[in-house]
Amino acid sequence: MMIIDGLRGFIAGFATTFKHLFRKPVTEQYPEYKRTLPARSRARIILTRDPDGDERCVACYLCSAVCPVSCISMQSAERGDGRRYPRWFRINFARCIYCGLCEEACPTLAIQLTPFFETCEREVLKLVAEKVDLLVGHGGKNKEYNFYRHAGVALVGEKGTHVQEEEPVDLKSNLP
Amino acid sequence: MENWVAGIILLIIKLGVMLVVLLLAAAYLVWVERKLLSRLQVRYGPNRAGRFGLLQPLADLIKLVAKEDTVPESADKTIFLFAPAVAGSTAMLIFSVIPFGAHMIITDLNVALLFVIALSSLGVYGVVLGGWASNSKFGLLGGIRGAAQMISYELSLGLSLVPIVMLARSFSLVDIVNAQTRYPFILIQPVSFLIFFISAMAEIKRIPFDLPEAENELVAGYHTEYSGMRFGLFFLGEYITLIVLGGLVTVFFLGGWRGPFLPPLGWFVLKVLAVIFVMIWMRGTLPRLRYDQLMSLGWKALIPVALFNIMVTGAIILIMES
Numbered sequence: 213m214m215i216i217d218g219l220r221g222f223i224a225g226f227a228t229t230f231k232h233l234f235r236k237p238v239t240e241q242y243p244e245y246k247r248t249l250p251a252r253s254r255a256r257i258i259l260t261r262d263p264d265g266d267e268r269c270v271a272c273y274l275c276s277a278v279c280p281v282s283c284i285s286m287q288s289a290e291r292g293d294g295r296r297y298p299r300w301f302r303i304n305f306a307r308c309i310y311c312g313l314c315e316e317a318c319p320t321l322a323i324q325l326t327p328f329f330e331t332c333e334r335e336v337l338k339l340v341a342e343k344v345d346l347l348v349g350h351g352g353k354n355k356e357y358n359f360y361r362h363a364g365v366a367l368v369g370e371k372g373t374h375v376q377e378e379e380p381v382d383l384k385s386n387l388p
Numbered sequence: 389m390e391n392w393v394a395g396i397i398l399l400i401i402k403l404g405v406m407l408v409v410l411l412l413a414a415a416y417l418v419w420v421e422r423k424l425l426s427r428l429q430v431r432y433g434p435n436r437a438g439r440f441g442l443l444q445p446l447a448d449l450i451k452l453v454a455k456e457d458t459v460p461e462s463a464d465k466t467i468f469l470f471a472p473a474v475a476g477s478t479a480m481l482i483f484s485v486i487p488f489g490a491h492m493i494i495t496d497l498n499v500a501l502l503f504v505i506a507l508s509s510l511g512v513y514g515v516v517l518g519g520w521a522s523n524s525k526f527g528l529l530g531g532i533r534g535a536a537q538m539i540s541y542e543l544s545l546g547l548s549l550v551p552i553v554m555l556a557r558s559f560s561l562v563d564i565v566n567a568q569t570r571y572p573f574i575l576i577q578p579v580s581f582l583i584f585f586i587s588a589m590a591e592i593k594r595i596p597f598d599l600p601e602a603e604n605e606l607v608a609g610y611h612t613e614y615s616g617m618r619f620g621l622f623f624l625g626e627y628i629t630l631i632v633l634g635g636l637v638t639v640f641f642l643g644g645w646r647g648p649f650l651p652p653l654g655w656f657v658l659k660v661l662a663v664i665f666v667m668i669w670m671r672g673t674l675p676r677l678r679y680d681q682l683m684s685l686g687w688k689a690l691i692p693v694a695l696f697n698i699m700v701t702g703a704i705i706l707i708m709e710s
Contacts, residue, residue: 225673225674226669226670226673228673229428229669229672229673230428230669232427232428232429232430233424233427233428235430236430237426237427237430237431237432238430238431239430239431239432241432
């Protein structure tokens, strides 16, 4: 009985592989066929702009600090209206490991990873991207978000009038 | 005197043609194996170098020749450099006694079967010396495994051929094929065929028995330290032994070049390809054996069955003759 069972399993395996011989291969032939990657897959890094067209980056250095391979560097500066921005911003893609920690650390959603992964270069210095190369004209994955509408600016009106700000609590009325 | 010189020249031409054909066949066998194996696994296989990847063997060859030929510092240099030649040449020499057609044979040796077994035993030296001389753990382990495996399975390989010799009453491969005029020996010796096939698979270290070069435990086993064309020689030897094994199974069990309609060479090539296909199919299906399973299969199953088969065959021959 054991021999028959073993033999049956043996033959079943061979039959399975033989059947696969006549199947169409499931391989996607890469350079000819490029599948669309999920929007949140992590590759080439960009710097996005807010809906008003201003650059979102406030040069807080958080991405630079969190980067495990220290591939992000920048120099902060301040505009006339007091808003900060990076004077220069540099990512060394030769070192970048596409971990996405910079994107997670960014308080203004400025730095984002995109699915574009075909960034190979023969010369290593071509992999160093400056601010011009990184800055794009759109908001990336979050088009509507604008950091300065929520925070980082001086309050103009009364308490509780700011965007998404709740009414101030009256301590006395909270008593039972 | 002139006859003698002409004979030598003819022999050299025969050998040259054979060598070129064999090397080309081995190179394209790599392509065939990669293609078939990938189709068994629902992949495409090599398809970038030339149409259907047909130039892949050429690209591989250029790569192997152009690579640096390194020798580890602590290796035993002479033996290290010598071992791949053993692996390559023993495989090629076996082909000198395999008949492809009625008169298409390099030399019809009267003890050809012993010659084949002797050379396949010598092939062990390529593995053992290569593994030992490279002075690395993986090489040594692979070499030891190879030696144990090949020596064990040589016994059942030889024993499985004894009934064939008893039936054909000759050690010559041509006589063995001629003895299969009416029916191939696989029909009356299926057990012997199975034992021969399994032990030959173990002898050439193919997938269910590829312990000497088990990639995921021994890096590459006995040829871990080899690079460039010396690795290429091991590789070549492996694929030539694959063809040799196809040829031997054809000669011993499938009736050699005999068959209706097609020319003798056509039948021979067809049968060899069929055997090779089965071996690639096995590679695509079976997982690697554990070491103790390998040994117990060889010593506890194949050898006793082969011995029993010899006795039964002898008894039947005795009864039929008296």
